[in-house]
Amino acid sequence: MAVCSAYTTQSLNSTCSISxxxxxxxxxxxKQVVFYRRSSKRGGSGSSSGPCVIxxxxxxxxxxxxxxxxxxxxxxSTFMRRLTSVFGGAAxxxxxxxxxxxxxxxxxxxxxxxxxxxxxxxxxxxxxxxTALDPRANDFDLMYEQVKxxxxxxxxxxxxxxxxxxxxxxPELIKPPKILVIEGLHPMFDERVRDLLxxxxxxxxxxxxxxxxxxxxxxxxxxHSLESIKASIEARKPDFDAYIDPQKKYADAVxxxxxxxxxPDDNEGKVLRVRLIMKEGVKHFSPVYLFDEGSTISWIPCxxxxxxxxxxxxxxxGPDTYFSNEVSILxxxxxxxxxxxxxxxxxxxxxxxxxxxxEVTQQMLKxxxxxxxxxGTGLFQTIVGLKIRDLYEQITSSKTAxxxxxxxx
Ligand SMILES: Nc1ncnc2c1ncn2[C@@H]1O[C@H](COP(=O)(O)OP(=O)(O)OP(=O)(O)O)[C@@H](O)[C@H]1O
Ligand SMILES: O=C(CO)[C@H](O)[C@H](O)COP(=O)(O)O
Numbered sequence: 198m199a200v201c202s203a204y205t206t207q208s209l210n211s212t213c214s215i216s217x218x219x220x221x222x223x224x225x226x227x228k229q230v231v232f233y234r235r236s237s238k239r240g241g242s243g244s245s246s247g248p249c250v251i252x253x254x255x256x257x258x259x260x261x262x263x264x265x266x267x268x269x270x271x272x273x274s275t276f277m278r279r280l281t282s283v284f285g286g287a288a289x290x291x292x293x294x295x296x297x298x299x300x301x302x303x304x305x306x307x308x309x310x311x312x313x314x315x316x317x318x319x320x321x322x323x324x325x326x327x328t329a330l331d332p333r334a335n336d337f338d339l340m341y342e343q344v345k346x347x348x349x350x351x352x353x354x355x356x357x358x359x360x361x362x363x364x365x366x367x368p369e370l371i372k373p374p375k376i377l378v379i380e381g382l383h384p385m386f387d388e389r390v391r392d393l394l395x396x397x398x399x400x401x402x403x404x405x406x407x408x409x410x411x412x413x414x415x416x417x418x419x420x421h422s423l424e425s426i427k428a429s430i431e432a433r434k435p436d437f438d439a440y441i442d443p444q445k446k447y448a449d450a451v452x453x454x455x456x457x458x459x460x461p462d463d464n465e466g467k468v469l470r471v472r473l474i475m476k477e478g479v480k481h482f483s484p485v486y487l488f489d490e491g492s493t494i495s496w497i498p499c500x501x502x503x504x505x506x507x508x509x510x511x512x513x514x515g516p517d518t519y520f521s522n523e524v525s526i527l528x529x530x531x532x533x534x535x536x537x538x539x540x541x542x543x544x545x546x547x548x549x550x551x552x553x554x555x556e557v558t559q560q561m562l563k564x565x566x567x568x569x570x571x572x573g574t575g576l577f578q579t580i581v582g583l584k585i586r587d588l589y590e591q592i593t594s595s596k597t598a599x600x601x602x603x604x605x606x
Contacts, residue, residue, distance in 0.1 A: 259596065260348050260373045261589050262393050264384030266444045267400035268330075268437055270411050273380045275568050276400065276578045277301065277308050280378065282564065283582040294369050297359045307374035311381025312358045314340040319363025330382055330436035337387040340379075344393050347373045376589055385444040396482065396588055398581060399448035403455045404430075409466025446520035449479045450584070452577050459508035459530050468508060470530040471573025473580070477523040481591040484525040485548045485580055487514035491525075502541040504534045512542075529573035536562050536570065549580050550587035557583065 267273050281288040281303045288301035288308060299310035315322075315329055316336040327334050343353040354368035385391045385399070402410070408430060415421040445451050450473065457468040475484035488494050493515035499505035510531035517526045527546075533539060540558040543549070549557060560579045561570055569575040 259350065260375065260377045261395045261592050262344060262348050263376060263378045263585055264391070264394040264397040265378060265380040265400070266382070266384045266398070266441070266448070267380075267402070268382070268407065268433070268441055270414060271400045271402040271407060272410075272569065272574065272578075273400065276398075276581075277378065277380060278567060279560070279564060279575070279578045280582040280585060281306050281308070283560065283579070283586050284376070291369055295357055295359075295366055297361050297366065298357055298369055299360070300355075300369065300371065302374070305374065306376045306378060307371060308378040308380055309355060309371060310358075311335075311340065311379055311383055312360070313356050315358045315365070318358070318365050328433060328436045330433060330440050332383070332386065332440060335383060337383075337390065340383075341387060341389040341393070343371075344377070344379060344390055347371060347377050348393055349373075375593075376585075382441055383444070385447040386440060391447055395592060396450075396479070396585060397448045399445040399451045401442075401445055401451050401453040403453075405456050405464070406454050406466050406469065446522075449476045449482060450474065450581055451519070452574065452581070454574055457508065457530055459511065468530075468532055469569075469572050469574065470528065471577055472526055472528045473573075473577040474517075474519050475525045475527070476519075477525065481588040482584060483548050485527055485546055485584075486525060487512060487527060487546055490547070491516055496545070498542055498545075503538050505531065506534050527577070529576060532572040534571075536565055539576070542576075546580075550583040 265273055265276065277288070281301070284303065284305040286304040288303040288306065290296070290298045291300055291302055294300075299313055301308040312329070314336050315334055316339075317325060317327065317334045322329060322334050325333070329335075339356075343355055346353050350373045352370055352372040355371045356368045357366040358364075359366045379390075379394075383390075384394065385397055391397070408426075411426050411430065412423065415426050416423060453472040453474060455470045455472070456466060457463050457470050459470075460468060473485065475482070477484065487496060494513070496512040496514075497509065498512065499509050503510070508531060510529065510533070513526075513528040513530075515526060517524050519526075537558070539561055540555050543551075543555065543557045546557075551557060557576070557579055560582070561575055564570060564575070567575060569578070
């Protein structure tokens with residue numbers, strides 16, 4: 198019998214028994230989850246050391262799993278704050294836990310950061326000459342097993358990567374929430390993890406914009422030099438191109454952030470052109486459209502109902518292809534002068550999954566101080582948040598409706 202030590206599961210509303218990994222039939226209330234014991238030595242390789250199985254009785258409810266991929270400093274935290282706000286209630290780190298935990302918990306959602314699956318700590322990466330973006334610095338077996346366990350209603354002891362010390366800290370308990378968001382560098386990298394996702398999003402920030410945001414945060418707020426910011430971006434680029442960027446082809450929605458086309462040769466990166474690329478045919482997700490579904494439309498909303506200063510605002514909507522997939526793309530270039538007037542734009546968008554007229558505008562006004570609230574990044578993040586709420590409601594209602602359907606048949 199294998200013994201699970203540091204990284205094991207804990208049952209929810211039930212007891213777990215540890216057994217050898219035999220292939221057995223999985224009953225409706227009985228789940229078997231394979232876990233890998235992993236070394237927690239500082240700087241250690243963190244390699245797996247044999248599976249053990251924990252058999253648990255889990256709750257009936259299934260967790261909806263959302264993946265959010267992006268490079269560091271590309272707005273994941275901001276997006277998460279918008280998303281959790283759509284579900285109501287503030288997201289906070291686990292109470293009484295590690296103060297350096299990367300996890301955020303609210304009533305409905307738990308957001309876990311995939312940096313916690315780094316198998317090499319900062320020293321270990323330095324010694325082996327690999328970056329955190331390199332798959333060799335991450336434990337995808339553990340990521341898969343734990344996300345699978347949570348999805349099927351079983352709590353897990355998830356490791357913590359401490360960004361302050363650069364070390365792997367003792368694990369924290371993650372109970373299955375209604376919605377689990379896995380955010381970080383690699384949510385769609387491993388096919389097994391990817392298959393567990395009910396919906397996936399990629400934040401695609403162009404190099405120019407990423408640079409401008411990094412300067413804003415790391416230079417203005419963290420005192421780094423321009424040279425060190427450039428060097429850090431350059432050092433990450435080969436692995437970013439090899440392992441992070443290719444994930445966007447799997448995403449159900451991509452938010453692409455580019456320099457504006459409204460100001461010729463703009464290099465300030467303040468005015469942005471943002472594209473919301475939405476895959477067609479995704480279960481429980483119907484793309485947003487402007488005016489008329491499937492048409493190609495260019496729209497300048499500035500005028501009597503929307504105040505715009507230079508360089509104005511331009512929308513574009515239409516069907517397209519993206520990595521050979523059929524998509525709809527909604528684009529906004531420019532920025533809002535007055536957020537309360539956003540209702541004018543909102544009223545021309547359809548399929549935005551609001552529960553009442555003006556909900557997008559209300560959300561945007563509520564978080565007017567978040568980065569990107571005056572442009573397409575904030576607008577599209579808010580809309581994707583509403584679409585995720587809708588997807589969650591469809592998935593859960595189809596589950597409760599299923600036995601009725603069966604009775605009818
Ligand atoms: N939509 C936006 N518009 C302008 N700046 C933004 C936007 N989103 C993020 N930023 C800038 O990027 C910085 C990082 O944002 P955020 O913390 O949300 O990213 P992150 O991906 O979670 O970063 P990390 O992974 O490094 O923690 C912010 O402090 C802000 O300066
Ligand atoms: O890309 C990152 C994800 O946020 C970090 O750089 C990675 O987690 C390594 O962490 P640190 O910067 O603490 O060494």
